[in-house]
Amino acid sequence: MTAAEPFTYRLGRIVDLDDPVEAADFAKVRAENRARIRAEAVAAVELAIATGGLAGPVSETAGLRRRTGRKAVDAAGPLTAREVADRLGIAKPDGVHRLIATGELPAVNISRGKRATWRIDSADLDAFIETRKSKPPAPKPVRRRKAHSGQVTEYF
Numbered sequence: 001m002t003a004a005e006p007f008t009y010r011l012g013r014i015v016d017l018d019d020p021v022e023a024a025d026f027a028k029v030r031a032e033n034r035a036r037i038r039a040e041a042v043a044a045v046e047l048a049i050a051t052g053g054l055a056g057p058v059s060e061t062a063g064l065r066r067r068t069g070r071k072a073v074d075a076a077g078p079l080t081a082r083e084v085a086d087r088l089g090i091a092k093p094d095g096v097h098r099l100i101a102t103g104e105l106p107a108v109n110i111s112r113g114k115r116a117t118w119r120i121d122s123a124d125l126d127a128f129i130e131t132r133k134s135k136p137p138a139p140k141p142v143r144r145r146k147a148h149s150g151q152v153t154e155y156f
Contacts, residue, residue: 078119
């Protein structure tokens with residue numbers, strides 16, 4: 001639809017914006033919707049201020065979703081490959097799939113089809129992370145020098 005067309009869609013029907021009655025009705029409904037949305041936003045902010053923070057479980061994850069574009073990870077249940085990649089700081093879940101394929105990271109395939117859909121238990125992920133943590137280096141063994149008997153043989 002181009003900007004020159006005097007029509008728009010509302011509630012499944014075409015509204016003729018050249019008709020003054022329909023255009024006024026359309027503008028009134030649009031203004032009411034904007035006012036309702038604005039009032040809901042103001043009420044949410046007032047509730048947040050009154051309770052001392054953001055209200056509800058959805059708002060707790062909204063900041064993470066806004067920053068990363070991904071959902072927050074719920075550490076209680078089985079995790080997807082994408083969620084494990086997020087927890088490990090890997091850009092793509094392909095690295096997680098590689099760890100599953102090599103057997104380093106235990107996972108369960110919940111798919112019945114040809115393409116695998118993996119779920120990783122939180123405890124298995126924590127155990128994997130523990131095995132990958134660096135350990136202090138072992139002390140170097142003391143090198144013993146070969147003992148000399150004190151006798152020197154000269155051959156010239």
